[in-house]
Amino acid sequence: MTSGTDLDRRITLQRATKASNEFNEPVDSWADVAAVWAKRRDFSDSQRIEFLAAGQVGAFAVARFTVRSTSVTRAVTPVDRLIHEDAVWQINGVKEVAEGRRRFLEITASREAD
Numbered sequence: 883m884t885s886g887t888d889l890d891r892r893i894t895l896q897r898a899t900k901a902s903n904e905f906n907e908p909v910d911s912w913a914d915v916a917a918v919w920a921k922r923r924d925f926s927d928s929q930r931i932e933f934l935a936a937g938q939v940g941a942f943a944v945a946r947f948t949v950r951s952t953s954v955t956r957a958v959t960p961v962d963r964l965i966h967e968d969a970v971w972q973i974n975g976v977k978e979v980a981e982g983r984r985r986f987l988e989i990t991a992s993r994e995a996d
Contacts, residue, residue: 889919893947894965895958912963918955920989921948922966941995945971951984958989969993 896912903909925944947964949955964971971991979986 888921889948889950891920891922891947891966893918893920893949895954895962896965897962915958915962916954918949918952920966922946923948942992943995944974944990944992947971947989947991948979948986949989951978951987955987955989956984958987964989964991 894917895915897915899911899913901909901911923946925946947966958973958976960973960975962973964973971993974990974992976987976989978984979988
């Protein structure tokens, strides 16, 4: 069971945006959407095998970040990404936690391993 005191990690949610460079060409960039508190749980090695079976190759880390369910966090999709401890995490999925309707969300994310 998750409680508010378990949310001890700060993450920044980011969304891709389009901007123009000095030649008026479209350039992709990332904009901060929100900084929120989260609980981080790293995947075990057996859970990583599932990601390898899904076609991901290479050394990577996978974790689940539990955050409070808000209008901002409910809008997060796998097109977005998050920043945690100066590392960029690609969002693989977002789901509601079974501990009560609209209390918490679980974001599964992966990043290249160090």
